[in-house]
Amino acid sequence: MSLPVPVRLNYGPMRMRLYETAPTLEVSSGLLDGDLCGIYDAARDVIIIDRRMTYTRKRCTLVHELVHRAHGDIGHQRELRCRLQTALLLVDRDAYIQAERMYEGDRWLIADELDLTVDVIDDYRLLLRYEGVGR
Numbered sequence: 220m221s222l223p224v225p226v227r228l229n230y231g232p233m234r235m236r237l238y239e240t241a242p243t244l245e246v247s248s249g250l251l252d253g254d255l256c257g258i259y260d261a262a263r264d265v266i267i268i269d270r271r272m273t274y275t276r277k278r279c280t281l282v283h284e285l286v287h288r289a290h291g292d293i294g295h296q297r298e299l300r301c302r303l304q305t306a307l308l309l310v311d312r313d314a315y316i317q318a319e320r321m322y323e324g325d326r327w328l329i330a331d332e333l334d335l336t337v338d339v340i341d342d343y344r345l346l347l348r349y350e351g352v353g354r
């Protein structure tokens with residue numbers, strides 16, 4: 220699976236890049252119901268990002284929706300796979316290990332240091348646990 224943009228980009232530049240690399244995709248801002256951060260409409264090739272969020276959360280959400288798009292998921296279909304792949308894409312392993320040591324495992328401080336949401340950090344930790352099981 221590959222995304223049409225480098226995930227290291229910030230939210231604004233990522234959206235700009237998508238105009239060139241995914242011309243059929245429309246990304247727009249809107250107000251979504253409940254605690255929904257974003258949604259991908261596969262039929263129309265449209266991603267809607269809730270506009271009330273921080274840029275950090277918008278970036279993480281956009282990557283999440285791009286992963287759904289890459290798999291051709293309908294809405295939040297196969298959510299766990301999407302979340303784990305999103306965490307794998309967004310978290311730099313070395314930076315995570317360094318932050319984990321520096322902040323003694325405090326997930327909020329680690330998220331802040333890596334400019335990611337706590338949700339992404341939690342999903343990354345889930346991945347590390349799975350890895351541990353495989354050893």
Ligand SMILES: [Zn+2]
Pocket residue numbers: 283287294295296298301
């Ligand atoms: Zn999802």
